Each structure stands twice: as structure tokens, then as C-alpha cells.
Amino acid sequence: MKYVKAFGQFWYDFVIGDDPKIAVAVVIALAVLVGALSIGLFGDAGLAVLGGVLIVAAFTVTLLVDTRPRVNRDR
């Protein structure tokens, strides 16, 4: 069991790394794209561009959260 846990931890660290927000953001972006696909929002080209925009936007949000100015709690 210890080895299974260590194996899982290794792959988690390897792919997800120290910022799980990125993985979550990518999954949400692709889920929205699947929703757009299922309702027939655009053709192939439109969906591909939408997917690219969603992923770039999702990454932007995660980085904005990471780099937001810290609030001085001493005040």
C-alpha cells in the first residue's frame, strides 16, 4: 500500500506539480468547450478557437490569483 501511495504521489507531483489550480482550470476550460460542442454552438474552427481562448483565459486567471498583491494583515 505504501508503494502504491508513493507511486500515485510521484505521478501527482510530476503532472499536477505544486499548483493544482492549473489542472483544475484546464479541466474547467475543456468542460465548457464540451458544453459548447454538445449544443452545437459553432463549427470545428469556431470551437477550436473558443477552446484556445478558454485555456489561455483559464491560465491567466490562475496566474492572476498566484500573483495578486498581498494584503497587509497587520494594519
Add this chain to the structure above:
Amino acid sequence: MTAAVWGVVIAAFVASFVEMVEATTIVMAMGFTRGWRSALIGSAAAVGALAVVTVAAGYAIATWLPESVLQLVVGCLLLIFGLQWLRKAILRASGRKAVHDEDAIYQKEVAAAQAAGTGAGGLDMFAFMVSFKGVFLEGTEVVFIVITFGLNAHNVPAAALGALGAIIIVPAIGLAVKRPLSMINENLLKYVVGLLLASFGTYWAVAGVGVFRAGHQVLSWPGHDLAILVLLAAWFALSRVFIAALRDREKATVAA
């Protein structure tokens, strides 16, 4: 070779180059401090283990994962992996994260090697294990990149060729200069790799979403493979905006 195949070869080469620099630093620290025999045997054992892992993983993925799902799953993994690299590169370039210092890593490994005791056997287990672990962990990333790039581009040999080039060239440079490879701008390379992985990952992950429609056909990007260049430009522009904004904020904080 087409431009797309060259893209796969170059991306696999640059990504593997970075990993090989890190592995070579560890092996050189062990070799110069503890002796080359054990360091090289440890490295060779890691390469052997990686070969087994590569064959097993490649077989499992190709056998158990339907091709329609492959592009989505592998594209997603590559995208998440690549965005992690890009995030770290942006934070490093803007001064929010310590830059990767190969000299410091080398000195740390040398200090650990000198502090470790010597065993009684013929094989220096410390040098063996540290070299094995370093080559195996960095090599795993190379294998991951070759498998993901190769399977998605339907051209594993092209990705393997790029990786093989790095596997030969980096140790050869290390052997020639006989010192840590700190003259290589690794932080810049990591930034480039982050951009490449993010661009290819976006392209494949989005295309793979097509498995959710009837017929399971992948989504077709406008311009096909040329869309990767547009994605590369978009990721580059976004990263420059973040780096500039974060640098300005750091300067303002210091000035205040």
C-alpha cells in the same frame, strides 16, 4: 521532413536538453567527487530501467487507450505539464521565484557527496543511488515528453530522434568542459520549453475534445498545424505581458 515534424523534433530536443542538463550536473558531481565507476553504473542502470518503463508505458497506452481518447488525455497531460513550466518561467523571469542555478545545485551535490561515508564494498552505493535517482527522475520527464509528443503527432520516431540528440549532446558537452553546465542559460530554455509544451498541448487537448461528438472525430483547427504557431505567439505575448507587469510591480514595491 515537414514543418510539423520538425516542430516535434525541435520541441522534444529542447525539452530533453533541459532535463539532460539537470541529470548531467548530478552525475558529474558524483563522478568528480566519489568516482566515475559507480556514478556511470548508476546512470546506466537508470537508463535500463527507463527503457523498461518506456516499453511498458507505450504498450499499455497503445493497447488499452482507444485512439479517439488518446489525443484528449495525452493532450491534457501535456498541457497541464507545459503550463506548470510556463508558470514557473514567468515567475522566475519576473523575479518572483528563484532562478534555477546549476552551479549551486552542483555545489550542493558535491557537499552531500563529501559528507557521505564510504562503504566497504566495491561499488560506492551513495554515488550509484544518487546518479540512478537523478538520471531516472529527469529521464522520466524525457520519456513522458517523447511518448506524449510522439503519440499525438503520430510520429514517435521523430520525438525519439529529438530526445536522442539531447541525450548524446549534453553529456558530450559535460565531458568536454569537465565542469557544471552553468554556461547554458537553463532558465531561458525552460521558458522556451514551457511555451512549446503549452502550444502543442493546447492544440492537441482542444482537438481531442472532438471525441465527445458522434463519430468521435477530432476537432479541426483553422489552418491545421499552422495554428500551433499562432498559439505559440499567443502564449509568448501573454507571458511577456505578465513578466512586464510583475516586474513593474516588484520595482514599485522595492521603491516604496
